[in-house]
Amino acid sequence: MIKVRGIDLTKEQLAKMIDFSILHPNTTSKEILEGIEICKKYKFNSFCVNPNYLSLIVEGLKGTEVEPSVVLDFPFGTGTEAMKLAAAEDAVKRGAKALDMVIDIGALKDKNYKLVTKEIKNLVEASKGAKTKIIIEVAYLTKEEIVAACKCVEEGGGTYVKSSTGRADRGPTMAEVKLMRESVSPNIGVKVAGTGSFWTPQIALGCILAGADLIGTRSGPKIVDELPLMEEVYKNMQIL
Amino acid sequence: MKIGGVELTREKLAQMMDFSSLNPDVSEDEILKCCEITKKYNFKGFHVNPIWVPVVARELEGTGIETGYVVSFPFGTNPTNLKVAEAEYAASILKGKPWVIDMVTNVGKLKSKDYKYYKNDIAEVAKVAHDAGIECKAILEVQLLTDEEIKIACELATEAGADWVKSSTGRHGGPSLKQVKLMRDCTPSHIKVKVAGTGNFWTPMVALGCIMAGAERIGTRNAPWIVDELCELFSLE
Numbered sequence: 085m086i087k088v089r090g091i092d093l094t095k096e097q098l099a100k101m102i103d104f105s106i107l108h109p110n111t112t113s114k115e116i117l118e119g120i121e122i123c124k125k126y127k128f129n130s131f132c133v134n135p136n137y138l139s140l141i142v143e144g145l146k147g148t149e150v151e152p153s154v155v156l157d158f159p160f161g162t163g164t165e166a167m168k169l170a171a172a173e174d175a176v177k178r179g180a181k182a183l184d185m186v187i188d189i190g191a192l193k194d195k196n197y198k199l200v201t202k203e204i205k206n207l208v209e210a211s212k213g214a215k216t217k218i219i220i221e222v223a224y225l226t227k228e229e230i231v232a233a234c235k236c237v238e239e240g241g242g243t244y245v246k247s248s249t250g251r252a253d254r255g256p257t258m259a260e261v262k263l264m265r266e267s268v269s270p271n272i273g274v275k276v277a278g279t280g281s282f283w284t285p286q287i288a289l290g291c292i293l294a295g296a297d298l299i300g301t302r303s304g305p306k307i308v309d310e311l312p313l314m315e316e317v318y319k320n321m322q323i324l
Numbered sequence: 325m326k327i328g329g330v331e332l333t334r335e336k337l338a339q340m341m342d343f344s345s346l347n348p349d350v351s352e353d354e355i356l357k358c359c360e361i362t363k364k365y366n367f368k369g370f371h372v373n374p375i376w377v378p379v380v381a382r383e384l385e386g387t388g389i390e391t392g393y394v395v396s397f398p399f400g401t402n403p404t405n406l407k408v409a410e411a412e413y414a415a416s417i418l419k420g421k422p423w424v425i426d427m428v429t430n431v432g433k434l435k436s437k438d439y440k441y442y443k444n445d446i447a448e449v450a451k452v453a454h455d456a457g458i459e460c461k462a463i464l465e466v467q468l469l470t471d472e473e474i475k476i477a478c479e480l481a482t483e484a485g486a487d488w489v490k491s492s493t494g495r496h497g498g499p500s501l502k503q504v505k506l507m508r509d510c511t512p513s514h515i516k517v518k519v520a521g522t523g524n525f526w527t528p529m530v531a532l533g534c535i536m537a538g539a540e541r542i543g544t545r546n547a548p549w550i551v552d553e554l555c556e557l558f559s560l561e
Contacts, residue, residue, distance in 0.1 A: 258526060258553065282523055283530045286501060290529035293557070313502060317536045 086311075086318055088292045096127065099308050101292065103182075103275065103300040105132040107155060107250065113140060120144035128304055130182055134158065135175060142179035151215070153182035156207075159251035161186025161219065165203050172210040182215040183207065184300070186249060189221050192233055200233070204240025217275050217298075218242040222260045223252035230260060234267035244298060248278030255279050258294050265295025273297040285310040325558040327535060334555045335366070340540065341547035342392060342518070344371040346494070352379065359383035367547055369424060373397065377414070381421050391423045392543075395449055398495040400428025400463065404445045411452035418456075425453045426461040426518075426543070428493055431468055434477055442477075446484035454485065461488035461518055464507075467497045471506060478511045490543070492521030501533050508538030516540045528553035 086093040104126070106119050116137045123131045123145065130151035131141050141152045154175045157163040163171075172183055185207055191199045208216050218240070220233040237245040245268055247256040255278020256264070264274050276291045277300035284303040291299055301307070325332050343365070345358045355376045362370040362384065371392030372380050381391045393414040396402040402410075411425055427449045433442045446462050453460035462481040466474050481489050489511055491499040498521020499507075508517050519534040520543035527546040532554060534542055542550065554560065 254525065258529065258557075280525055282498070283501065283526065283533065286529050286533040287526040290526055310501070313505070314533075317501065317505060317533065 086289070086315055088289065089295070091292070093292075093311065095308055095311055098311055099126045099304075100129050101296075101298055102126075102128045102288075102304040102307060103130045103132050103153065103277075103298055104128040104304040105250075105277070105300050105302055107132070107134055107158070107302075109134070111137070113137070116140050117144065122305060123150045124148055126305060126308055129298060132182070132184055132300060135171065138175060138178050138180055151181035152179060153184060153215075153217075154180045155249075156183055156185040158184070158186055158219075159249040161189055161221070165199075165206065168203060169206055169210050172207055176210065176212050176214055180214055182217060182243075183211055184217040184219060184246060186219040186221065187233065187236070189224055192220070192225070192229060192236070195232075197232060197236055200236040201240045204236060204242050208241045215243040216241075217244040217246045217273075217300075219246045219249055219277075221249060221252055222247050222256045222264070223254045223278070227263060230263055231267045234264055234272075238268050238272055242272065244273035244275045246275040246277060246300070248276070250278040250300070252278065258290050261291050261294035261296055275300055277301065279303070285314060289314065325560065332558070332560060334551065334560050337554060337560065338365045338547075338551050339368045340535065340542060341365070341367045341551065342369040342371050342390075342541055342543040343367045343547040344392070344494070344520070344543050344545050345376075346371065346373055346394070346397070346545075348373070350376070352376070355379055356383065361548055362389055363387055365548060365551055368541065371426060371543060374410070374414070378417060381418055381423070385421070388422055391418060391421060393418065393423060393425050395425055395427035397426075397428055398493040400430050400465075400493075401432065404441075404448050407445065408448050408452060411449050415452060415456040422458075424459050424461065425449060426463060426490060428463045428465070429477065429481065431465050434469070434473060434480075439476065439480055443480040443484045446481055446486055450485040450487075453487075459487035460485070461490045462486035463490045463493055463520075465493060465496065466491045466499045466503045466507065467521065471503075474503060474506055475510045478507055478515075482512060482515050486515065488516045488518050488541070490518040490520060492519070494521040494543070496521075498522055498530075501537055504534050504539055505537040518543055520544060522546070528557070 130153045132153040275298040276296040369390035450460040518541040519539045
């Protein structure tokens, strides 16, 4: 068995560290229904979709431990606070257990930390106990800005700081995941997205090694399915 | 950190890297910069397009670092006699220096099941390499092949006398972890496995996976990043 940061990576444990996501704008309800079956089969931590499919997954995941989650102001984060909060209230009302919200990236780069923090705080309040995963889109940020964004999430009371939408030019580097982990206290989770579709299981392993608690990806099944191969390949390695 | 019972060091990791700069728009200045980087890290080799080979051989003179010569790169579609001519030209300018041939096999002939041609194509280039006292790598482009085709290609390359099977040119994607392992599993242990096409995203973790799966060499322009990040991650000195 592969052990990373003291975590025994069984199939079940790995699946619990994955937020399965289907976020393409051209996704059909049929694909979402298939996604629900996939989530039930793998017992992923959550299923993350666009708001138009939230009710469908809330219904489909009833009676399972898979959390229905939804993205807010995705993928740009450029909506106003009022728009974000309205979307959050609507999502909570319809049964979302986690909200993945994109911050105002421009405001962060303007060093308007007050605005960014306030948005997160109000989102957390509006979430009424649902988890909040605050997307900071590291592809657009300097190291200093990543640290500042993490501080805003911490002060705002977010449940997780999340690296990426998966829609920007790139996902995070290993160094950036590590930096996120080091920039928040242990009670804030780190979620990574944007891990791509090439060597995703290996990259997921690297993310966990660097400090990620959750990985949001449409490649969830591939990651879990490839675990036995990784175990075989890594059997002689002592550090993991 | 140990791999297969061997303690990995920064030096050993660098010796598993063939640094490369194979884009068609690379300038001489960039090649010279890369030569300095190659010397600094003491990579096993530096691979460039043929036009820059004399420059690289001159810059690496006396270091023991291999100059890599790519034959029929990146498609492998030249007829055998042209591949042989390329290899012979390389031998004439690199005589007495540490160098190596990375030749692209004829993927279309493999897919046409013309195994006789495929094998002979490799054998003729390997013969030039061996006559010059150096090794020959056969690039298979495994990401374009089925598992069955990968097995056949590895067998034919072995029979043809290639010293290495190499996964990819890096021009049309790269292999999966499963494909790297398959190459290692279906090739006799005296034939070495080189991987290329590891991309530009999380390349150190991808390289680590390749090494764990049995690759003895990684060919990549990201060699410095791989060495730096893996050494930091595993506290290698």
